[in-house]
Amino acid sequence: AERRDTRRARFDGDWLDTAVLGPGQAEVDGPAIFELPGSTLVVPPGWRARSDADGVVMER
Template sequence: RRAASDLDSPSYERLADLRYRGQSFELTVAADDLASLPERFHAAHERRYGFRMEDEGIDVVNVRLVATVHGARPPLHQARTTGTATNGRRRANFDGEWLEVEVLDRRRLGAGSAVTGPAIVEFPEATCLVRPEWAGEVDDVGTLVLERA
């Protein structure tokens, strides 16, 4: 939790998502000064698409306020291994060829743990298929960093 005094001096950014009436795509523009908002939108549209339609109505799709408070970065904890990461083997298809690959539990891969493709790394929320020509390792904060071998 932050003390109330930590929130005393946020910076604010006002933004608006606008589009010409009848269009499907919006452009985000700064909305600090409402009087200059139409001209700011016309200019942004011209930069992006090469033309402006000043006689066309403008739809306001979203308006938002972003408040930012700067503070100290939270500490990052070193990733630790919790036993064997091997979770069996499974068949996987790479470019039309079926291979028997190792299945690894991401939660058990600590800092410095190597991963060599082909492999499957199972995360609690996702699955990472490591191609045969890729390899990598878990960094100090637990990120799986893969590179083409």
């Protein structure tokens, strides 16, 4: 996935630097934000996400 930016996002009262990713193949540990066509997916700390052409799967 294309890394677009890093953004400050708030999780459980703390501000964290958070990777912002576009569509495409990626495997990341949260925190992360996927900006996808038609939706935005937030991956919180402690979660992992995998993305491919079919979408994004999150697991804890």
